Amino acid sequence: MNLDPVLRPWQPGDIDDLIFHGNNARVAAFMTDQFPHPYTREAAEQFINKTMQYNPAQVFAITIDDKAIGGIGIYPQNDISRMNAEIGYWLGETFWNKGIITKCIPKIVEYGFSTFDIDRIFARPFGTNIASQKALEKCGFIFEGRFKNTWIKNNERFDEMIYAIRKSD
Numbered sequence: 001m002n003l004d005p006v007l008r009p010w011q012p013g014d015i016d017d018l019i020f021h022g023n024n025a026r027v028a029a030f031m032t033d034q035f036p037h038p039y040t041r042e043a044a045e046q047f048i049n050k051t052m053q054y055n056p057a058q059v060f061a062i063t064i065d066d067k068a069i070g071g072i073g074i075y076p077q078n079d080i081s082r083m084n085a086e087i088g089y090w091l092g093e094t095f096w097n098k099g100i101i102t103k104c105i106p107k108i109v110e111y112g113f114s115t116f117d118i119d120r121i122f123a124r125p126f127g128t129n130i131a132s133q134k135a136l137e138k139c140g141f142i143f144e145g146r147f148k149n150t151w152i153k154n155n156e157r158f159d160e161m162i163y164a165i166r167k168s169d
């Protein structure tokens with residue numbers, strides 16, 4: 001099976017794959033509440049329409065053989081944080097633990113530093129999200145800090161971790 005992921009803009013034809021892979025409580029559990037659960041058709045349509053409005057593109061489908069299996073995005077910050085951008089990502093559960101996100105993170109980092117006027121890219125995994133933390137470390141992100149119990153997800157408190165990579169790294 002080809003496991004070489006390609007990042008490309010979301011398209012209206014991805015809607016069924018987005019719902020199929022995104023409608024999963026185990027994926028949503030490690031995302032912000034912006035990631036809907038259940039993942040309805042209406043939510044999927046709204047999401048794809050919104051991503052198609054960014055110029056330059058910021059949110060991409062992670063695809064294998066041109067089929068969407070997850071998503072990844074980069075979000076430049078503003079005001080005094082304007083030299084920074086946050087990344088976020090997820091994969092359909094059947095594609096976990098195959099090294100896929102470790103191949104996607106360097107692609108979005110390269111895109112971010114070459115597209116936006118930024119010098120730091122950061123990610124904020126949950127303290128319990130070991131897979132995401134390991135993937136970030138493998139991609140050269142440095143652990144910068146842990147904030148105890150700052151987040152509430154599904155009525156539980158979680159630590160917020162910060163990992164970052166600098167343009168100069």
Ligand SMILES: CC(C)(COP(=O)(O)OP(=O)(O)OC[C@H]1O[C@@H](n2cnc3c(N)ncnc32)[C@H](O)[C@@H]1OP(=O)(O)O)[C@@H](O)C(=O)NCCC(=O)NCCS
Nearest residue numbers: 030089090091096097098099100101102125130131132134
């Ligand atoms: C986080 C996520 C994107 C990781 O993607 P992935 O393609 O499965 O990650 P990779 O296979 O590239 O790397 C994961 C690493 O963590 C390890 N790992 C996974 N689960 C683990 C666990 N429970 N404990 C310890 N290590 C774990 C894997 O073995 C792998 O390390 P290795 O290459 O040394 O074996 C995926 O699990 C996911 O979509 N989760 C739900 C949404 C999410 O968490 N998004 C990120 C928000 S910050």
